[in-house]
Amino acid sequence: MPSSARDIAPRNSGAGAADGRDGVHNLTRTVSNSLSMSTSPTMTFHSPPSSFGARRLTETKHLKPFNTQDIRVLLLENVNQTGRKIMQDQGYQVEFLKSSLPEDQLIEKIKDVHVIGIRSKTKLTANILRHAKNLIVVGCFCIGTNQVDLSYAASAGIAVFNSPFSNSRSVAELVIAEIIALARQLGDRSNELHRGTWHKVSAGCWEIRGKTLGIVGYGHIGSQLSVMAEAMGMSVIYYDVVPLMGMGTSRQVDSLRQLLEGADFVTCHVPETPETKNMIGSEQFEQMRQGSYLINASRGTVVDIPALINASRTGKIAGAALDVYPNEPAGNGDYFNSGLNSWSDDLRSLKNVILTPHIGGSTEEAQSAIGVEVGNYLVRYVNEGATIGAVNMPEVSLRSMTMDEPNGVRVIYIHRNVPGVLRKVNEILADHNVDKQMTDSRGEVAYLMADISNVNTSEIKDLYQSLEELSSRIRTRVLY
Ligand SMILES: NC(=O)c1ccc[n+]([C@@H]2O[C@H](COP(=O)([O-])OP(=O)(O)OC[C@H]3O[C@@H](n4cnc5c(N)ncnc54)[C@H](O)[C@@H]3O)[C@@H](O)[C@H]2O)c1
Numbered sequence: 001m002p003s004s005a006r007d008i009a010p011r012n013s014g015a016g017a018a019d020g021r022d023g024v025h026n027l028t029r030t031v032s033n034s035l036s037m038s039t040s041p042t043m044t045f046h047s048p049p050s051s052f053g054a055r056r057l058t059e060t061k062h063l064k065p066f067n068t069q070d071i072r073v074l075l076l077e078n079v080n081q082t083g084r085k086i087m088q089d090q091g092y093q094v095e096f097l098k099s100s101l102p103e104d105q106l107i108e109k110i111k112d113v114h115v116i117g118i119r120s121k122t123k124l125t126a127n128i129l130r131h132a133k134n135l136i137v138v139g140c141f142c143i144g145t146n147q148v149d150l151s152y153a154a155s156a157g158i159a160v161f162n163s164p165f166s167n168s169r170s171v172a173e174l175v176i177a178e179i180i181a182l183a184r185q186l187g188d189r190s191n192e193l194h195r196g197t198w199h200k201v202s203a204g205c206w207e208i209r210g211k212t213l214g215i216v217g218y219g220h221i222g223s224q225l226s227v228m229a230e231a232m233g234m235s236v237i238y239y240d241v242v243p244l245m246g247m248g249t250s251r252q253v254d255s256l257r258q259l260l261e262g263a264d265f266v267t268c269h270v271p272e273t274p275e276t277k278n279m280i281g282s283e284q285f286e287q288m289r290q291g292s293y294l295i296n297a298s299r300g301t302v303v304d305i306p307a308l309i310n311a312s313r314t315g316k317i318a319g320a321a322l323d324v325y326p327n328e329p330a331g332n333g334d335y336f337n338s339g340l341n342s343w344s345d346d347l348r349s350l351k352n353v354i355l356t357p358h359i360g361g362s363t364e365e366a367q368s369a370i371g372v373e374v375g376n377y378l379v380r381y382v383n384e385g386a387t388i389g390a391v392n393m394p395e396v397s398l399r400s401m402t403m404d405e406p407n408g409v410r411v412i413y414i415h416r417n418v419p420g421v422l423r424k425v426n427e428i429l430a431d432h433n434v435d436k437q438m439t440d441s442r443g444e445v446a447y448l449m450a451d452i453s454n455v456n457t458s459e460i461k462d463l464y465q466s467l468e469e470l471s472s473r474i475r476t477r478v479l480y
Pocket residue numbers: 143144164165167168171216217218219220221222239240241242269270271272273275276297298299323324358359360361362
């Protein structure tokens with residue numbers, strides 16, 4: 001892969017001479033600058049000279065906009081270096097922080113950036129996103145997207161991407177380890193010997209062969225786990241809100257109650273939603289088998305922790321493993337001593353309860369794969385406007401920008417999904433040759449992408465302004 005950053009950088013200074021669109025370069029800068037003050041940030045890029053564009057498309061994964069150095073990226077929560085490198089290689093200005101940020105600091109930082117990369121801790125609420133005047137895209141370098149107000153982001157023209165399954169295997173493997181660790185009380189034995197006590201015991205310790213695993217939420221993680229558990233001789237039942245084909249000989253049950261009554265180990269793999277909040281509470285612990293085990297590596301809101309403490313004290317459950325908690329801290333350091341949760345001391349005092357700091361997806365393999373996947377989504381969105389993989393926008397892509405066409409321009413128009421918009425947009429585009437166009441909607445937001453050729457430099461500003469003036473507009477981008 002050629003180093004496109006070096007190919008392009010020198011042309012930045014002499015852009016006009018190289019691409020023959022000298023006047024446009026300055027004009028577009030003016031448009032961009034004035035717009036960056038408005039409530040509707042728009043970014044307009046310069047393409048490389050057309051004679052290079054087509055070649056670059058075949059040689060690199062992404063078409064590189066001309067002024068990549070203008071793109072400002074904020075990466076929080078120690079996003080893997082693979083993702084960081086992908087963006088640095090594009091020439092973007094990348095700021096990297098190891099932890100999340102408190103709301104006030106995040107609001108200050110987010111005002112300036114075009115791209116933000118986060119993991120599960122950074123809450124991007126509507127209140128925070130309202131300040132993100134230049135932001136065009138959010139990358140969740142993880143599976144969960146519950147930390148982002150997805151519908152607000154869409155309504156503000158901000159696309160959100162995640163990595164839907166790159167850490168699924170890591171989570172499933174952790175859960176397998178926990179099933180055995182709980183069955184054999186490994187955590188307690190290890191702690192005892194660390195303190196110097198030899199406590200050899202078989203009472204209450206079991207093989208997992210022949211036991212039943214109940215999986216709540218049979219998605220990417222649940223189904224991986226199902227295969228591994230059966231390979232170790234367990235029977236698997238699962239409960240999910242949608243009918244799903246079971247792996248191996250696993251079997252779907254009709255209700256959560258049925259699962260709880262039939263499983264020796266219950267493990268949760270559902271997303272954080274209003275329906276899954278406290279999904280496992282006092283009533284559900286009552287329905288579980290005497291001496292069974294609970295594992296939660298999904299989200300902290302799914303299990304009612306005081307109810308779990310009670311179930312453990314009464315002996316209803318013989319053990320539990322928690323990887324996720326309500327109110328997780330922004331970075332490494334104090335948690336249970338921080339006074340965030342009233343139940344911390346009670347939880348810590350329980351026998352055969354394994355507590356891990358949200359490490360389900362924290363393996364070298366998973367983090368590196370997530371960095372590559374989300375990094376590529378972000379670059380493709382910034383450079384080409386492609387929304388394939390977005391979790392809050394319709395998925396739209398065209399095969400390539402018309403860089404080999406004379407004066408080719410890509411128009412991206414994110415708009416409210418109301419009648420009559422396409423007619424108005426196409427009236428605006430009517431004087432040009434529309435080579436390709438695709439549009440799709442998702443809920444209240446629609447996304448239109450059109451590649452048009454033969455756009456004279458003097459026409460670009462008018463084209464942009466005309467689209468901006470339509471009442472349906474959420475965001476206009478013109479890439480060229
Ligand atoms: N501990 C970690 O580090 C870690 C890592 C990755 C993911 N996670 C969490 O695990 C969750 C699951 O991950 P996944 O990749 O398997 O997700 P997924 O979307 O592939 O699967 C989730 C499943 O839950 C089902 N579901 C949704 N609501 C339900 C309900 N109310 N009752 C029953 N089933 C319901 C869905 O139909 C789906 O099949 C993620 O949302 C994330 O929050 C945690």
